[in-house]
Amino acid sequence: MTALADSSQPPPLFTAFSIRKVTFRNRIVVTPMCQYVADDGHVQLWHCAHHSRFALSGIGGAIVEATGVTRDGRITLGCLGIYLDEHVGGLKRIVDIYHSQGIPVGIQLSHAGRKASAAVPLKGAAPLADADPDRAWTAMAPSAVALTDRWPIPREMTEHDIETIIEAFGIAAERACRAGFDFLEIHGAHGYLVNSYFSPIANRRSDSWGGAPLENRMRFPLGVAAEIRRRIPAEMPVFYRASVVDGLEGGVTIEDTAALARELKACGVDLIDCSSGGITGPSGRAFERPAPGYLVPYAREVRERAGVPTMAVGLIVEAGQANAIVANGDADLVAMGRQLLAEPSFPYHAAQALGHPKPESVLPESYAFFLERRNFG
Ligand SMILES: Cc1cc2nc3c(=O)[nH]c(=O)nc-3n(C[C@H](O)[C@H](O)[C@H](O)COP(=O)(O)O)c2cc1C
Numbered sequence: 190m191t192a193l194a195d196s197s198q199p200p201p202l203f204t205a206f207s208i209r210k211v212t213f214r215n216r217i218v219v220t221p222m223c224q225y226v227a228d229d230g231h232v233q234l235w236h237c238a239h240h241s242r243f244a245l246s247g248i249g250g251a252i253v254e255a256t257g258v259t260r261d262g263r264i265t266l267g268c269l270g271i272y273l274d275e276h277v278g279g280l281k282r283i284v285d286i287y288h289s290q291g292i293p294v295g296i297q298l299s300h301a302g303r304k305a306s307a308a309v310p311l312k313g314a315a316p317l318a319d320a321d322p323d324r325a326w327t328a329m330a331p332s333a334v335a336l337t338d339r340w341p342i343p344r345e346m347t348e349h350d351i352e353t354i355i356e357a358f359g360i361a362a363e364r365a366c367r368a369g370f371d372f373l374e375i376h377g378a379h380g381y382l383v384n385s386y387f388s389p390i391a392n393r394r395s396d397s398w399g400g401a402p403l404e405n406r407m408r409f410p411l412g413v414a415a416e417i418r419r420r421i422p423a424e425m426p427v428f429y430r431a432s433v434v435d436g437l438e439g440g441v442t443i444e445d446t447a448a449l450a451r452e453l454k455a456c457g458v459d460l461i462d463c464s465s466g467g468i469t470g471p472s473g474r475a476f477e478r479p480a481p482g483y484l485v486p487y488a489r490e491v492r493e494r495a496g497v498p499t500m501a502v503g504l505i506v507e508a509g510q511a512n513a514i515v516a517n518g519d520a521d522l523v524a525m526g527r528q529l530l531a532e533p534s535f536p537y538h539a540a541q542a543l544g545h546p547k548p549e550s551v552l553p554e555s556y557a558f559f560l561e562r563r564n565f566g
Contacts, residue, residue: 200543201515202508203551206249206522208459208498210424211293211371213522215551216515217536219243219251220502220524221297221374221430223268225309230257230270232279240283243529244290247536247551250522251292252428253283255299255376258361259354261326262300262382265309266317271298271361280368290553293371295428298361298417300354302382303330303343303391316340331386331409332393337469351398351409354382359416366421373421374428375413375458379467383410384432387449388468390440407449411456418457428500429453430462433487440468443490450495462500462524463488479504488520500524508539 203215226235236253243251257263257270270276280296287294301307305328308320317325318341329350330343346354358375365373377383385391386409392399399405410429417427431449435441450461465484484503492499501520505511506528514520529535540548549557 196544197546199545200512200540202512202523202543203540203545204515208372208426211426213249213293214291215247215249215536216521216523217248217250217511217539218500218522218524219248219529220526221252221254221376222526222530223254223264225265225267225311227267227269230260230263230268230272230276232269232276232282236269236279237282237286240286242533244286244292245553245556246529246533247540248292248529249536251287251294252374252524253280253294253296253370255297255301255381256280256361258298258300258357261305261329262302262354262357264299264301264304264381265307265314266324267309268299268301271296271364272357274364277364277368280365280370284369288369295372295374295426296365296368296370297374297376297430298358298365299376300357300382301328302380302385303328303334303336303340304380305329306341330382331391331399334391334393336380345394348396348398351412355409355412355416358413359420362417363420366425372426372428373417374430374462375410375417376430377410377413378430378432378462378464380432380469381467383413384468386410387445388432388435388441390435390437390468403445403448407452410449411452414453414456414458426459427457428460428462429458430464431491432465432467433463433484433491434465435468436466437468443487443494446487447491447494450491450497454495454497458497460498460500460521461488461491461495462502463491463520464502481506482510482514485514485519488514489518492518492520498522502526508535508542511539512543 328343488499488501498521500522502524
């Protein structure tokens with residue numbers, strides 16, 4: 190698996206990748222990871238410390254966690270928000286951290302839909318209506334269908350709600366531009382609002398925004414993508430995180446997602462970030478027992494079928510594995526989460542393991558200079 194073919198060249202994982210005007214200096218991207226410590230959506234010092242760890246680690250790019258485009262669109266009370274102009278300053282601090290190291294950074298724009306109003310994971314992730322009823326709110330969704338029998342029934346969105354939320358995504362995108370983000374990601378996965386419009390399991394509407402026809406279920410995701418594209422500079426890339434399959438009988442299939450990806454591409458979406466699951470249960474889990482690289486085949490299939498760049502994610506934990514994803518053309522970018530939490534130095538260690546001609550060069554100069562001269566004797 191380990192590519193040592195030409196030791197004068199960086200391995201595929203450490204080659205640059207460009208979309209529109211943004212260049213990732215290597216293929217390792219920090220996947221969005223909620224920290225659940227925001228206060229009314231505002232960035233805290235923790236977020237800055239968390240992102241600084243990655244900014245100094247040699248990654249190629251990063252995506253800030255799911256960030257609510259409306260206050261009620263947050264998953265929990267600890268989620269970041271971009272529903273106030275006052276959020277821009279805090280988000281800019283995160284952007285500045287990455288930009289100080291020349292690293293492009295995106296933000297995941299999100300509406301939680303029927304999964305909104307949950308307790309934070311550390312407090313059980315149960316419906317807030319059970320855990321803290323005074324602070325709970327009523328979630329909205331394409332249909333008045335609860336996530337599971339343990340969850341409250343959401344309010345079915347009116348045509349006016351649909352227009353308002355699509356516009357909120359657009360306004361959020363403009364705020365993200367003001368904060369200095371280099372690219373955006375639409376959260377279209379894990380059973381949250383955009384995903385729930387696309388999935389026949391959550392979307393039972395009988396109007397033009399839902400029901401059996403794929404065309405109807407695509408309307409909301411495409412509306413969000415078009416609204417965002419209309420409001421941002423042409424040089425700014427837009428990613429879309431999809432749950433490629435629901436993993437449930439009667440749910441979204443790979444064919445559905447490939448069709449959506451083609452339409453998203455026509456709306457100006459540049460890359461599909463290929464996750465899975467979450468339409469009725471925990472995010473990202475369409476499989477009983479995820480194994481390393483379990484979602485990579487989806488990234489490859491979407492890439493081939495829709496002719497669109499993809500990002501692979503899901504238990505990518507080892508240098509050879511990450512490198513092979515790029516070398517084999519499975520995906521263009523490799524998103525990593527928990528392995529980077531455990532080992533922020535993964536890019537440097539991977540560069541060493543893969544025979545990069547100058548592994549230290551992936552790190553900031555102030556570190557690289559001394560590491561190059563380190564002698565173990
Ligand atoms: C702490 C934590 C928070 C997460 N928050 C988000 C999020 O904000 N948006 C999202 O799309 N996925 C989120 N995820 C899922 C990750 O982006 C990723 O898809 C998943 O962890 C699988 O990648 P990994 O095996 O490299 O961790 C989160 C995962 C973790 C562990």
